Amino acid sequence: MEGKGHALARYPGVVALxxxxxDSLEEVNAFSLVADRYLALRQYKAIQDHxxxxxxxxxxxxxxxxxxxxEKRTYLLCLAAVTWxxxxxxxxxxxxxxxxLCLAAVTxxxxxLRHVPGEHQDHAMCFAAVTRExxxxxxxxxxxxxxxLCLAAVTxxxxxxxxxxVGHRDHALCLSAVTRDELALYCVPEEHREQMEAEIARKRxxxx
Numbered sequence: 110m111e112g113k114g115h116a117l118a119r120y121p122g123v124v125a126l127x128x129x130x131x132d133s134l135e136e137v138n139a140f141s142l143v144a145d146r147y148l149a150l151r152q153y154k155a156i157q158d159h160x161x162x163x164x165x166x167x168x169x170x171x172x173x174x175x176x177x178x179x180e181k182r183t184y185l186l187c188l189a190a191v192t193w194x195x196x197x198x199x200x201x202x203x204x205x206x207x208x209x210l211c212l213a214a215v216t217x218x219x220x221x222l223r224h225v226p227g228e229h230q231d232h233a234m235c236f237a238a239v240t241r242e243x244x245x246x247x248x249x250x251x252x253x254x255x256x257x258l259c260l261a262a263v264t265x266x267x268x269x270x271x272x273x274x275v276g277h278r279d280h281a282l283c284l285s286a287v288t289r290d291e292l293a294l295y296c297v298p299e300e301h302r303e304q305m306e307a308e309i310a311r312k313r314x315x316x317x
Contacts, residue, residue: 174200188213195221212237219245236261243269260285270296284308 174182174190174197187201188210195218201210203226211229214221219242225234235249236258243266249258251274259277262269267286270278270293278298286293287305297305 184210191221192217194218198224208234215245216241218242220248222248232258239269240265242266244272246272256282267293280304288312 174187177186179202182200182202182205184205187205190197191201191210191214195214195216198206198211198214198218198221201214201224206224206226206229208229211221211225212234215225215234215238219238219240222230222235222238222245230250230253232253232255235246235253238245238248239258239262243262243264246254246259246262246269254272254274254277256277256279259269259273260282263273263282263286267289270283270286273282273296275298278296278301280301283293283297283301283305287297287309291309294302294305294309
């Protein structure tokens with residue numbers, strides 16, 4: 110079977126793939142066939158220091174792709190990056206942001222929707238985003254915020270109700286939100302508030 114080093118050495122931008130996927134410095138040392146081995150080691154150590162300091166996966170993902178020269182950010186490299194964490198979509202060259210890559214990004218990180226080109230921000234793309242992070246509804250174009258999308262968003266995150274058009278805040282949608290967290294009551298239209306308060310009271314009685 111072809112070894113990791115032989116396989117990856119054939120791909121441009123391999124340094125970023127190493128930084129994205131490897132878990133130990135010993136694994137980095139194993140890639141003797143990688144032309145940019147020294148750069149890989151230097152960046153790997155620097156990023157590991159940042160991760161220990163911030164404990165932030167988003168930071169690691171962003172800095173990794175951002176530090177790769179723009180001409181080396183190939184499509185396959187960017188696809189690997191957004192699959193690891195969709196947060197890095199903003200660092201992907203616009204010419205690589207096709208539908209498949211953007212869908213991979215929002216599936217892993219709903220808020221990446223804000224960096225999806227307009228021609229790909231259709232209802233299906235928005236639905237994939239809000240089912241991952243309901244609050245990503247704030248990134249969805251107004252014309253796609255239909256009832257189905259809003260209900261999916263609130264089902265995933267009750268606080269997404271604040272971004273739901275008032276006309277879609279019916280009894281079922283509001284009930285979905287307040288039964289998960291009473292604070293969502295503040296976003297419930299006046300005509301449904303009494304019913305929601307009664308539902309909250311019943312829920313509290315059941316917990317006693």
